[in-house]
Amino acid sequence: MDHPEHVQDHRAGRAAAEAAEAAVPPLRSAEEIAAVAGRIGELHRRGAAHESAAVVAQAAVTLAPENVAQLAGLLRSHGPYGAAAYLARATAHGSADQAAGTLAELRRTGLVDEASELFHALWGAPASALPSLLAALERAGQSADGQTLLWEWASAPPAELAALAVGLSAAGRTGDVRHLLRQAAGRPIGDVVAVVQQLAAPAAGAPAPQLSAVLVREAAGMRSPADLAQLGHALLPQREFYEVLLGAVAVLEESRSRGALAALRSAGLPTEPPTTRARGRR
Structure with missing residues (x-):
């Protein structure tokens, strides 16, 4: 039995x-x-x-x-x-x-x-439903529609966009996360900062601080030096993300990196990583 x-x-x-x-x-x-x-x-x-x-x-x-x-x-x-x-x-x-x-x-x-x-x-699907919808669109041979949905979501209010990024990350859809945050990095600097802060909030979820860093790096790769100076001013109180910005600027193509660093210095912002400054003091 x-x-x-x-x-x-x-x-x-x-x-x-x-x-x-x-x-x-x-x-x-x-x-x-x-x-x-x-x-x-x-x-x-x-x-x-x-x-x-x-x-x-x-x-x-x-x-x-x-x-x-x-x-x-x-x-x-x-x-x-x-x-x-x-x-x-x-x-x-x-x-x-x-x-x-x-x-x-x-x-x-x-x-x-x-x-x-x-x-x-x-387009009206909630953020919580989008990971499964994107997977279903792929199975049905409609992947391009999924990318269009992500493009639309990149203009969502910062809290909703951050929730979607966290949900996609939890579902293992890292490519979609990068696509979404790359689109979001082109928004007004105030919006970019708001999304960074939403992702860094304790309630956002475990992977959220890393997602904030991804967004900062995407912005560093596509925004003008003046935009990066504005972003740097907003991120300076959250020092870890300002350091991410400096690191991302350092690995840009040489002329772009020089221009971005010059804009940061002109704005009165530090341009050396903390380890470099510490070695100089010692």
Whole structure:
């Protein structure tokens, strides 16, 4: 006889497997999809617009991506007007794989407007959902869309941007973190400093101070000497990040490094690492 803990483990494993299978909707026949489209149209013709919209919203997250694209094509051809676009947008409320798979199918079948509606709806995904969404887009062959989402997020308020950077780092998506922070480094200097401070806050998470340093290095590599002097003034009270800035400036191409160091000196800021100054005193 099985031990109780073995039975419990087996049941838990079976439940997990069943949940994973349930997450992938089964393919429906063309006749079934046509019946769904017919029901949506009939409800709309009877004046039951809310009920019709509810059927569309449910179909968006319960049908397989291929079937969602089929249904979108029928609704686009036969109405109700706007139902195909609403179906596409509603798919963003499903799982990440459902949304990414549907986006790929809409494009594959030439439903460009509906694909655009879905992609724009994905811009509203919260920071906590973005790591899994980016991974799903990669699996669906839509990696370029993930990079566009990161580009959009780079203009988010500093606290939200920092939360996303921490979440991406925790998910092991270091390339996405660098892409996001490289874009953020081009923002006004006040915003860059605000993101550095948000990432350095104790509540941000364990990897956050390192992410602050990544952002400072990205800024050093792309900003003008005058910008770096302004950034240096703002970072000086947080000495560890000012030292990161000095280190990043030191490894720039020679002419850029000289220009940046000259701007820092002109602004009255120190330009020698603390170890160098300490050796001089000794």
